[in-house]
Amino acid sequence: MTVRRPVRALLLLLLLPLWLGGAGAGRVVSATDQTANGARTLAEPYPVAGVFARFWAAHGGLARFGVALSPAVADPAADGLIVQWFERARFELHPEAPTPYLVQLTLFGSAALGARPERGAPPATCADDCRLFTETAHTLRGRFARYWSAGGGLSVFGFPLTEEIREVSATDGREYLVQWFERARFEYHPEYGGTAHEILLGHLGREALAGRPDVAGLPQVAVPDGPLPASRPRTIVLDPGHDRTTGGASGIEYRDTLRTALAIESRLVARGYVVRLTRPGDDAVLMNDPALLPVDPGSHDAGYLEGYAHASKILSLDPDLAVSIHYNAAPTGPGGGSLTFYCDLGGPQNARLARLIQAEISVALHERGYTPPYSRAEEDGAIGKTYGHLATLGNVNDPSGQAIGNRMSGLPIVLTEALFETNPTERALIADDATIARLAEGYVRAIESYFADAP
Numbered sequence: 001m002t003v004r005r006p007v008r009a010l011l012l013l014l015l016l017p018l019w020l021g022g023a024g025a026g027r028v029v030s031a032t033d034q035t036a037n038g039a040r041t042l043a044e045p046y047p048v049a050g051v052f053a054r055f056w057a058a059h060g061g062l063a064r065f066g067v068a069l070s071p072a073v074a075d076p077a078a079d080g081l082i083v084q085w086f087e088r089a090r091f092e093l094h095p096e097a098p099t100p101y102l103v104q105l106t107l108f109g110s111a112a113l114g115a116r117p118e119r120g121a122p123p124a125t126c127a128d129d130c131r132l133f134t135e136t137a138h139t140l141r142g143r144f145a146r147y148w149s150a151g152g153g154l155s156v157f158g159f160p161l162t163e164e165i166r167e168v169s170a171t172d173g174r175e176y177l178v179q180w181f182e183r184a185r186f187e188y189h190p191e192y193g194g195t196a197h198e199i200l201l202g203h204l205g206r207e208a209l210a211g212r213p214d215v216a217g218l219p220q221v222a223v224p225d226g227p228l229p230a231s232r233p234r235t236i237v238l239d240p241g242h243d244r245t246t247g248g249a250s251g252i253e254y255r256d257t258l259r260t261a262l263a264i265e266s267r268l269v270a271r272g273y274v275v276r277l278t279r280p281g282d283d284a285v286l287m288n289d290p291a292l293l294p295v296d297p298g299s300h301d302a303g304y305l306e307g308y309a310h311a312s313k314i315l316s317l318d319p320d321l322a323v324s325i326h327y328n329a330a331p332t333g334p335g336g337g338s339l340t341f342y343c344d345l346g347g348p349q350n351a352r353l354a355r356l357i358q359a360e361i362s363v364a365l366h367e368r369g370y371t372p373p374y375s376r377a378e379e380d381g382a383i384g385k386t387y388g389h390l391a392t393l394g395n396v397n398d399p400s401g402q403a404i405g406n407r408m409s410g411l412p413i414v415l416t417e418a419l420f421e422t423n424p425t426e427r428a429l430i431a432d433d434a435t436i437a438r439l440a441e442g443y444v445r446a447i448e449s450y451f452a453d454a455p
């Protein structure tokens, strides 16, 4: 299978924003950049064929690996191994390996890092939102951890070889926060914050190819097709709000949030998703686990601590998308209405997910013959609610309640309040399993829509 034409179409679609972006991404391609391999132009990228093309497409394509800088060749420096250079990696064909390892990235991270002292530096302190790899004695956390997991994890990038460090890019001379892995260097680009280019792989393929002028003279070889799976299943984390010790709205919300999560879970699993619940039953109390709480629990109110603990649990389950499920309560009177909260501080994807979910909640309630007084997606920080919700949505507050950061940057997450427990009409709907079933189908439609249009 050749993908010459799709690749070319992708290039035309995707290169423009990178070109305009400057910095590391701006050097991705220029008409004369590939002269090491002869005078090639944008209109003539090297084809990516066979199982290399499947791997390229399944693991992030142009945005992750860049364009091909060589054809597929049999590398005399690696006993004739079939390889292809890209800007940010080199693919190797391992026909003898099991399917997940049929295509491997060359260990360019390990080679380029060499014996630099950062490799042997002790690991940073690892608390929540962090994983220590004893194999290399280095940690992985936060946005780099999510990028690593979403991109294929160990089988694609290998183990971390350093902590997060600051270093000057050889590509553009600017300083970036980076982390080295066996097969890649992750670079954090805040200038692309909230986009698919916020984390970029370093130009390890280009840098290695610069030392291999012989490659330009090697003949192109065919790359066989193979059984590489198209992509891994996505992990959805569902967070049933509150627990038996806090109760939530009217002291009963925690049971209804769990009923709803279980109804969504079974439908997502039937569609091939991996689903994790922050609390699978009513026995679990997340706030009893000190590892899930902030370092200064005494500085925060109980609502913030509960939201923070749920957020920690969500992050520990390594989601591709997360939904925190709640029902509402009015301090006085019955209240009534339907809301989905999101937080812009975590990225623009949250508003998109919130609108999709709230639209489907509205459809589900309509199917049950109910039109709520209002149905809205709302930015949570903008309405001044600095506790509870915002902590669940990843915000980290100082003791005065002012939001100072977000732990979930880039992760799509929203918090729903589909109905009010304190409104008798809405409470009757919540108590009816037929409503929960319609709502669950709506959440699933929204999640499928989200991924169908994801960049």
Ligand SMILES: [Zn+2]
Pocket: 241, 242, 248, 249, 253, 326, 327
């Ligand atoms: Zn709640």
